[in-house]
Amino acid sequence: MERTLTIIKPDAVAAGHIGDIIKIFESNQLTIKAARLVSLTKKEAEGFYAVHRGKGFFDSLTSFMSSGPALPMVLEGDDAIARLRKLMGATNPANAEEGTIRKLYAQDIEHNAVHGSDATETAAFEIAYFFPGIDLA
Ligand code: ATP
Ligand code: MG
Numbered sequence: 001m002e003r004t005l006t007i008i009k010p011d012a013v014a015a016g017h018i019g020d021i022i023k024i025f026e027s028n029q030l031t032i033k034a035a036r037l038v039s040l041t042k043k044e045a046e047g048f049y050a051v052h053r054g055k056g057f058f059d060s061l062t063s064f065m066s067s068g069p070a071l072p073m074v075l076e077g078d079d080a081i082a083r084l085r086k087l088m089g090a091t092n093p094a095n096a097e098e099g100t101i102r103k104l105y106a107q108d109i110e111h112n113a114v115h116g117s118d119a120t121e122t123a124a125f126e127i128a129y130f131f132p133g134i135d136l137a
Contacts, residue, residue, distance in 0.1 A: 002080040003033065003136070005126035007115040008071040010064065013037075017105045018071060021114060024101060025075060028087055033136040034074040040066045048129055051122075057110060064110055072130040081123055084116040 008021050025032070040048070045065035052058050075084060089100025093112060096103040106112035117123035 001076055001078060002120075002123075003074055003076045003127060004080045004084050004117045004123045005115070005130065006073050006075055006084060006117075008073070009111070009113055009115060010068040010070050011107060011111040012105050012113040013069050013071060015105065017113065020105065021101055024087060025073075025084075028077075028083065030075040030077045030080060030084060030087075032073050033076045034131050034134060035071060036073075036130060037069050037071050038130070039069050042066045048126070061110060074127055074131060074136055076136075081117055081119065085118065088114050088116050 006025070008018055012018070012021060022032070038044075042062055045062040046053070046058075049058065049062055049065070052061065077083065087101055089096030089102040089106075091102075091112060092109040093102040093106035094109075096106070101114050102112050105114075117126050
């Protein structure tokens, strides 16, 4: 069993896709262990995406991520990190495979519906970022 962090991003929350996306997680044996609807401040979004500081899209990305409610969740399952990334599809929905969450619900490379941790270490950091000291279900 492995844990990963996903975020249903502000674009997908605003478009009413929380249920559609959770349905995909649940039908793929990814169990929700924690969930929290948050309205991130710009500073909190910058802290979460600190690895991207200095990149051309950093300011725009962190403004977007703090533009409205988002839903971080801890998901658990076999090979959860890699399987979530596969279910999400490519960062740019134009390159995402049919049936992936980003192909279905993302607008563009920035407003791309979901986040998923990309490795064990980033999953640990990201889970602690949103769920510090919480006993997961
Ligand atoms: P995430 O980290 O959100 O799961 P990812 O790992 O597929 O997505 P990253 O390269 O880590 O992609 O980029 C983080 C986020 O920054 C992307 O999901 C997207 O919202 C935004 N982003 C990435 N590249 C660009 C870009 N070239 N222009 C605008 N926004 C971008
Ligand atoms: Mg990433």
